[in-house]
Amino acid sequence: MGFKDALFQGLAPDGGLYMPETIPHLGTDFFQSELSYPELAVGMIHPFTKDDLTHAQLSDICESAFDFPLSIKELNESDSVLELFHGPTLAFKDFAARFMARTMSHFLENKNNEITILVATSGDTGSAVANGFFNIEGINVIILYPSNRVSALQEKQLTTLGENIIALEIDGSFDDCQRMVKAAFQDDDLQNRYSLSSANSINVARLLPQSVYYAWAWKQNHETGPIIFSVPSGNFGNITGGLLANRMGIPMEKIIASTNSNDVFPNYLKTGNVEKRDAIHTISNAMDVGVPSNLDRIQNLFHQDVNQVKTEISSWSFSDKETKDCIRHIQNEFDYLIDPHTAVGVLGLNEYREKTNSNSKGVVLSTAHPGKFSDVIEPIIGKKITLPESLQIAMKKDKNSIKMSKQFSDLKEYLIAA
Numbered sequence: 001m002g003f004k005d006a007l008f009q010g011l012a013p014d015g016g017l018y019m020p021e022t023i024p025h026l027g028t029d030f031f032q033s034e035l036s037y038p039e040l041a042v043g044m045i046h047p048f049t050k051d052d053l054t055h056a057q058l059s060d061i062c063e064s065a066f067d068f069p070l071s072i073k074e075l076n077e078s079d080s081v082l083e084l085f086h087g088p089t090l091a092f093k094d095f096a097a098r099f100m101a102r103t104m105s106h107f108l109e110n111k112n113n114e115i116t117i118l119v120a121t122s123g124d125t126g127s128a129v130a131n132g133f134f135n136i137e138g139i140n141v142i143i144l145y146p147s148n149r150v151s152a153l154q155e156k157q158l159t160t161l162g163e164n165i166i167a168l169e170i171d172g173s174f175d176d177c178q179r180m181v182k183a184a185f186q187d188d189d190l191q192n193r194y195s196l197s198s199a200n201s202i203n204v205a206r207l208l209p210q211s212v213y214y215a216w217a218w219k220q221n222h223e224t225g226p227i228i229f230s231v232p233s234g235n236f237g238n239i240t241g242g243l244l245a246n247r248m249g250i251p252m253e254k255i256i257a258s259t260n261s262n263d264v265f266p267n268y269l270k271t272g273n274v275e276k277r278d279a280i281h282t283i284s285n286a287m288d289v290g291v292p293s294n295l296d297r298i299q300n301l302f303h304q305d306v307n308q309v310k311t312e313i314s315s316w317s318f319s320d321k322e323t324k325d326c327i328r329h330i331q332n333e334f335d336y337l338i339d340p341h342t343a344v345g346v347l348g349l350n351e352y353r354e355k356t357n358s359n360s361k362g363v364v365l366s367t368a369h370p371g372k373f374s375d376v377i378e379p380i381i382g383k384k385i386t387l388p389e390s391l392q393i394a395m396k397k398d399k400n401s402i403k404m405s406k407q408f409s410d411l412k413e414y415l416i417a418a
């Protein structure tokens, strides 16, 4: 199975997740050389895609996908925040979604067949995917999102594009949406009628671009040796990208999986058991995931041995109250506004420093622009925040969604009729 087939299939026929067979070690020379962000991306992704894309083709895709800036905000000598939210939908998912849309569209060129992308979202995936695939010929996108559990802004971003983007508003949780998408992929009837594909973090094409910014962050800091990354985690796709970057040669002291009250992963590190739970609703809603899909991939990387996992990953869970206090604290102390997801990441780094007394450089991945969560943040800091222009425009448009129950049969009926 090559990259191209895994890209279009999403899920393996046995329901499992695709994972690269081998992860090349690129060596410090490569990482220390002077490279633009797209060049860095090509260097890291090419080994995985070389059977299907030439270097020049991959280069075109990366130049066009990663045409927005990244930045690092230093809070103090040791701690900084890696701002991954300067793409069109103001969340880190733009990196993966734009890459995926451009690779798929590359492979579909000169072909007449249409494909349908099914994607479940807890908020930001949907808008990033919708935006990435908007108006790309031959691709229809159907987004499933949990009714009343995404912010007003996120909902507008999902439901106002139109054209080849359809939003299904599901009367259920994110886990229900995800279950429905998985069921569709395992349904022979649907598979025979449609070319279905997935854009969730279960798709291996989402993982590859999510390893690149870890390397970029390390390059900004590299004279200091291994660094600590703290990753606000829900479905654990982002952190899996970090683990890949580590295997490719980026020195890391520790990678911290910071979660909200959805604490299946921190409990797994404690007990060695994965206890399935339903998602709990929190203010960092893009991480409201019961059982993270990418847990399988993480277990695979560590040969199903939780003790090995613990050598590289630490994990803690934080409440909404801690998250709010953290937003307020960072605002007061550094005059810097972070969104609730990033705050969970900051809490994880603080916890790690308390437990270990480490002074190594620490980088918190900032996964969303605070403006996307103004409804949550404004009461916390007690003042209005100005929305970025792209959000102001989306807010003025009319929502356009199709309401649906959480029964898979309803989704199937809809797809067959469509």
Ligand SMILES: *Cc1c(COP(=O)(O)O)cnc(C)c1O
Residues within 6 Å of the ligand: 091, 092, 093, 123, 124, 125, 201, 232, 233, 234, 235, 236, 237, 238, 239, 286, 287, 341, 367, 368
């Ligand atoms: C999706 C998302 C996350 C969680 O990322 P995973 O890859 O699912 O762990 C964190 N923050 C924001 C803002 C997100 O949109």
